[in-house]
Amino acid sequence: MRKISIIGSAGTLGSACAMTISLTNAADELCLIDVNEALLNNHIMDLENAFPGKNIYRGEYEDLIGSSVVIITAGVPNRNDETSRDAYLADNLRIFQTIGEKAASYAPDAIIITASNPVDILNYYLYKKFGFSRNQLIGYNLNDSYRFEWAIRKVLPAEPFSSNFYTPVIGEHGETQVPLFSKVQKNGTPYTFTAKQKDEINKEINTWFVRFNSLNVPRTTGWTTGVGILRVVRAVLDEEETSFIGSSVLDGEYQQHDISIGVPITVNKKGILKVQEWELDSDEQSAFEKSAAKIRTTLLTHMAHS
Numbered sequence: 001m002r003k004i005s006i007i008g009s010a011g012t013l014g015s016a017c018a019m020t021i022s023l024t025n026a027a028d029e030l031c032l033i034d035v036n037e038a039l040l041n042n043h044i045m046d047l048e049n050a051f052p053g054k055n056i057y058r059g060e061y062e063d064l065i066g067s068s069v070v071i072i073t074a075g076v077p078n079r080n081d082e083t084s085r086d087a088y089l090a091d092n093l094r095i096f097q098t099i100g101e102k103a104a105s106y107a108p109d110a111i112i113i114t115a116s117n118p119v120d121i122l123n124y125y126l127y128k129k130f131g132f133s134r135n136q137l138i139g140y141n142l143n144d145s146y147r148f149e150w151a152i153r154k155v156l157p158a159e160p161f162s163s164n165f166y167t168p169v170i171g172e173h174g175e176t177q178v179p180l181f182s183k184v185q186k187n188g189t190p191y192t193f194t195a196k197q198k199d200e201i202n203k204e205i206n207t208w209f210v211r212f213n214s215l216n217v218p219r220t221t222g223w224t225t226g227v228g229i230l231r232v233v234r235a236v237l238d239e240e241e242t243s244f245i246g247s248s249v250l251d252g253e254y255q256q257h258d259i260s261i262g263v264p265i266t267v268n269k270k271g272i273l274k275v276q277e278w279e280l281d282s283d284e285q286s287a288f289e290k291s292a293a294k295i296r297t298t299l300l301t302h303m304a305h306s
């Protein structure tokens, strides 16, 4: 019995995840939770018509019982004038106090996929405050790797759509993210970039968040995230091991402790089995260390008060 619950499911991300999951056979039961009852009922009336053979319903926190996977996309509304996801931290920490308590009491053994921002901090908060083990907690940051591929395709001349790219991004899900040019593969073969190409690709990545917000529409990236979270959900329901980048609480890997940050992880239905320790180029290593230092500073500033 594969029961998936989504907290924040009336929102852009949560409803997109409900849709992408419903399009597959990933869940036998989909429990949707949100404080915005009217909007959630609107989604449910729509989804149950689209998928009449599926068990999709509005739940309360008690209905988290029996969940194999809990996806958290709850958060305060997006604002267009922010340049950093950290701007939502204080408000979302308050929301996570309740969500963390409820998830820990009703679904203590579930795999928890957190998407709410800032994702590295909130994933670590769940670990530190509510007794989840680190293998249960995955912070969702795959959009960064998807965006790296998008930027590469934008910059490389006439790259056919049939080319298959592997484009991992580690570090913070934020301004200090680290695209791993040294690990990019095209059709399974390492790909080498010129310095100019790297600069152009970095520019696309580094200006993306501000450009997206400057459209002056408060909607976040529901489609990208719905696609990526489905991938993570399938991986954590499977006996087989899969690897991808996720934010994980570290315990000595990459010489880091007491933070959650984007790293390569191996997962299956038991959650995170292993953090893979890749050898990084020296510039990537120092960028990763800077990224970890930024997360640690934010944690020290905010967690002291929570």
Ligand SMILES: NC(=O)c1ccc[n+]([C@@H]2O[C@H](COP(=O)([O-])OP(=O)(O)OC[C@H]3O[C@@H](n4cnc5c(N)ncnc54)[C@H](O)[C@@H]3O)[C@@H](O)[C@H]2O)c1
Pocket: 007, 008, 009, 010, 011, 012, 013, 014, 033, 034, 035, 036, 073, 074, 075, 076, 077, 078, 085, 088, 092, 095, 098, 099, 114, 115, 116, 117, 118, 119, 140, 141, 142, 143, 173, 219, 220, 221, 222, 225
């Ligand atoms: N990790 C990523 O890649 C990624 C990508 C996009 C957005 N995000 C983040 O995901 C979060 C959600 O984004 P969105 O666009 O779906 O926002 P949204 O405003 O559309 O939806 C958030 C939902 O959370 C609900 N909510 C608030 N407090 C709640 C609570 N205590 N319990 C249950 N539900 C609650 C709201 O009613 C709302 O429906 C934001 O923090 C956003 O920054 C992360």
